[in-house]
Amino acid sequence: MGYEWFVSLRYLRAKRKQTFISVISFISIAGVTLGVAALILVLAVMTGFHDGVRKQILGNIPHVLVQKYGGALEDSPGFLDDLRQVSPHVVAVTPFVARESMLLANGNVSAVSLKGIPRSHKVLKKEFLSLDNQDVASLLFREDDNHLPGILVGIDTATALGVSLGDTINVIPPMFTMTPFGMIPKMKPFRVVGIFRQGGGFLDTFFAYVSLPQAQAFLDSREQLTGIEIDVDRYDHAAGVAEALRARYGFPYVIRSWEDMFGSFLSALKLEKLGLFIVLGIIVLVAAFNIASTLIMVVMEKNKDIAILRSMGATSRSIMKIFLFEGLVIGVVGTSLGTVFGLLLAWNADPVIKWAERTFGLKIFDQAVYGMDHFPSVVNSGDVLAVVAVSLGISLLATLYPAWHAARTDPAEALRYE
Incomplete structure (x- = not known):
């Protein structure tokens, strides 16, 4: 393991005087975890509703309908x-x-x-x-x-x-x-x-x-x-x-597929799913700001360490790697925990909803209204991969400026008053 990894992991472990930075790091991980879990769960529920409505439609209408105009x-x-x-x-x-x-x-x-x-x-x-x-x-x-x-x-x-x-x-x-x-x-x-x-x-x-x-x-x-x-x-x-x-x-034959007859309704559900993806993606974006603020504080705190590393021969590229790795660790850990948590909730959405209804006496999901015998939740691997990619991408972007700022540190200026 390169020394960049060793130093970045060491910076994640707070000393006695740096507990506040460690708490902010934990909050950043928790924010990414909640955002990723919420995205996976909501997309699974929307996919389940989409599939449920499609099955209801196709249970009553044909896949293709052939008729004759005017007769x-x-x-x-x-x-x-x-x-x-x-x-x-x-x-x-x-x-x-x-x-x-x-x-x-x-x-x-x-x-x-x-x-x-x-x-x-x-x-x-x-x-x-x-x-x-x-x-x-x-x-x-x-x-x-x-x-x-x-x-x-x-x-x-x-x-x-x-x-x-x-x-x-x-x-x-x-x-x-x-x-x-x-x-x-x-x-x-x-x-x-x-x-x-x-x-x-x-x-x-x-x-x-x-x-x-x-x-x-x-x-x-x-x-x-x-x-x-x-x-x-x-x-x-x-x-x-x-x-x-x-x-x-x-x-005069009129030929329509089920998409021609009800496709606009299902397209509205897809648009709603995209809207929810964007809205809930903001949660991950907020967590990314926490990652950026954490790294900025680490850079300010470790200004002397960075100068010493530069004096010992570390390149600007190595300094940048240290803080990129630190931000990515936060992003990867948060994304991994969120993916596991979100999948567990998505796979067990119906039992969780029924438990909440029994425990709190609420009617969260009315089967008579939706025409479904269970709370729909279908995990789509493409949706999960998209959420993971977006989360890791946002986490990476959040680390760029702090890492770039650390790489530009002038050793002589940082050690002048030490």
């Missing part, structure tokens, strides 16, 4: 097969029929998008409350003239209507039937065969599901489709698949 799509097996061949990333092609409708029950009304889906639709893989705990798909697609057709609704919709499993809901689309007494709204009763057991977010209350054949018959859309949903193997492949579809199918 309906034809219910053609050949067209569905062509869509499957567009890209190897396509894993599912699902037709549907949808129409905004009113649900009426017990004198209560709720507006939903009534969606007719086939048996292979991904929404049927969700967790439901169902009649007699039977398979929801079997209840929804049961062809029995002795029973009303089935419908699936969200828990919030069922609460608003005051209905439970087995109750009847009247569905009223914006369609009318001509009678001798004039035009009357079209209406059909459905039986509630399934309710979303777990809230999946703000989109759950917007949809109600029936079987595709029932929807086509009820909405006068036989052999027609409102759109076709395409799911891909990974959500980030959706944009590429959508672009390939646009290249093959031009106007």
